Amino acid sequence: MDRYRIPPDTPVSLSRFDPSDTGGVDEDKAEDRLKDLNGRLESLQELLYAEGKHKVLVVLQAMDTGGKDGVIRHVFEGVNPVGVKVASFGRPTEEALAHDYLWRIHAHTPGTGQITIFNRSHYEDVLVVRVHGLMPEGVWSRRYRHINEWERLLAEEGTTIRKFYLHISPEEQAKRLQERLEDPTKRWKFKVGDLNERARWGDYMAAYEAVLSQTSTPWGPWYVVPANRKWYRNLVVATVLVETLEGLGMGYPPSGDDLSGVVIPPAG
Ligand code: AMP
Numbered sequence: 274m275d276r277y278r279i280p281p282d283t284p285v286s287l288s289r290f291d292p293s294d295t296g297g298v299d300e301d302k303a304e305d306r307l308k309d310l311n312g313r314l315e316s317l318q319e320l321l322y323a324e325g326k327h328k329v330l331v332v333l334q335a336m337d338t339g340g341k342d343g344v345i346r347h348v349f350e351g352v353n354p355v356g357v358k359v360a361s362f363g364r365p366t367e368e369a370l371a372h373d374y375l376w377r378i379h380a381h382t383p384g385t386g387q388i389t390i391f392n393r394s395h396y397e398d399v400l401v402v403r404v405h406g407l408m409p410e411g412v413w414s415r416r417y418r419h420i421n422e423w424e425r426l427l428a429e430e431g432t433t434i435r436k437f438y439l440h441i442s443p444e445e446q447a448k449r450l451q452e453r454l455e456d457p458t459k460r461w462k463f464k465v466g467d468l469n470e471r472a473r474w475g476d477y478m479a480a481y482e483a484v485l486s487q488t489s490t491p492w493g494p495w496y497v498v499p500a501n502r503k504w505y506r507n508l509v510v511a512t513v514l515v516e517t518l519e520g521l522g523m524g525y526p527p528s529g530d531d532l533s534g535v536v537i538p539p540a541g
């Protein structure tokens with residue numbers, strides 16, 4: 274999966290990443306592989322919780338229909354919901370806008386033993402904000418530096434961060450939007466406003482390239498996930514997360530009590 278990981282301080286051109294890439298993996302085998310990864314993730318999450326040492330933050334960013342919800346559903350299938358939180362970030366409230374842009378985000382970072390998934394994130398403050406000029410350039414251009422330093426703070430305080438940009442093509446988005454339009458069970462997701470974002474596709478790609486070029490750090494790496502094929506997208510994210518958690522070298526802690534000679538007595 275290293276080929277999808279962006280090295281620090283590397284200029285990124287998204288045209289060099291094929292959204293339809295399937296890494297030579299056979300689709301017939303994808304389901305079994307994902308099931309295996311789901312099972313491993315389930316055990317690793319339990320271990321993370323039991324050990325109580327690490328915090329894990331997963332950041333998901335994508336254009337509309339890119340598959341953020343699908344990743345949450347399929348990658349975390351079977352994982353105990355007690356240990357996983359999802360924080361979704363929409364338009365900031367007036368109260369949030371009265372604070373610095375990281376204020377509302379920081380409140381949702383994971384605690385010890387927890388995995389938190391950000392469905393959109395602080396990166397919107399250099400994506401939608403930049404594309405639509407919601408703040409002057411002088412304001413958003415400083416944010417890459419803030420974000421790197423803020424994520425470094427989280428990492429130094431025990432948070433493992435993995436960030437995923439789900440990369441779809443505009444043609445694939447057109448297909449998915451059309452499906453949403455036609456399927457009564459998906460129509461609720463369709464917002465006419467999303468078409469304004471689609472109209473700015475090129476600007477968004479430039480904004481994503483700036484994010485990937487400037488904020489992939491040793492403590493908060495970005496992955497560009499080929500996301501035209503949902504099954505491959507899920508495999509990539511699941512594999513990175515399983516490898517990351519396995520890399521933490523976790524172990525079950527002993528009981529805090531001396532258990533030698535403990536016998537379960539009859540109930541009173
Ligand atoms: P959805 O993910 O479909 O619920 O849409 C959330 C919307 O909130 C998207 O259009 C985002 O661009 C927007 N949004 C998220 N964060 C911000 C932000 N910091 N400033 C402005 N809009 C935002």
Ligand code: MG
Nearest residue numbers: 337462464467
């Ligand atoms: Mg939406």
